[in-house]
Amino acid sequence: MTRGDSPKPKTFRHDYATYKNVCREMDWVPKCDCHKETKEGIVAFSAYQSAAKNYKAYETWIFDTVLVIDGNSYDESRGIFTAPSEGTYVFTWATLTDPNKMTHPFLWVNGQFKGYAAFNNSITSQKFWSSGSNTVLVRLKKGDKVNIASGYRATYAREKYTSFSGWKMH
Known part of the structure; x- marks a missing residue:
């Protein structure tokens, strides 16, 4: 095909739409409304801690x-994400702790642990910083609450290096 033989935009769009429909009928592409998320709006947030802080056991x-913050689903004053709709969500968190300190950030969903991380510098004589992270996929229903809270012990987290993010996959 030469440059002069290239299809016109209207013909190309029609041929492409026909091709997509044929592929769907043959199960070669997912049978989903791929633009649904765009119509409803994106659900995503990312935030970090502005000051170093000691947390009590189980404290949010x-x-x-x-x-x-897309979808207005994260409350930064309380540290809580509320699922605006049912679906599969991804949550990731990271933290840094000082020498001779420990941190145990756990992912909670409706008061139940769903993801764990632990960094313990309190039992070593070495003077180093410890960091870590975790990522968890969870199935949520509308209204489910998700947050990061200390695990079974009091903990310490550094500012700026301690973050929490989440988004809806589908």
Whole structure:
């Protein structure tokens, strides 16, 4: 095909739409409304902790500096994400702790642990910083609450290096 033989935009769009429909009928592409998320709006957030803080056991961590919030689902004053709709969500968190300190950030869904992380510098004589992270996929229903909280012990988390993010996959 030469440049002069290229299809016109209207013909191309029609041929492409026909091709997509044929592929769907043959199960070669997912049978889904791929634009549904765009119509409803994106659900995503990312925030970090603005100041170093000691947390009590089971205390919710506050990520008060919001970098991104789409879908108005994260409350930075309480550190809680509320699922706006049913679906599969991804949550990731990271933290840094000082020498001779420990941290145990756990992912909670409706008061139940769903993801764990632990960094313990309190039993070593070495003077180093410890960091870590975790990522968990969870199935949520509308209204489910998700947060990061200390595990079974009091903990310490550094500012700026301690973050929490989440988004809806589908």
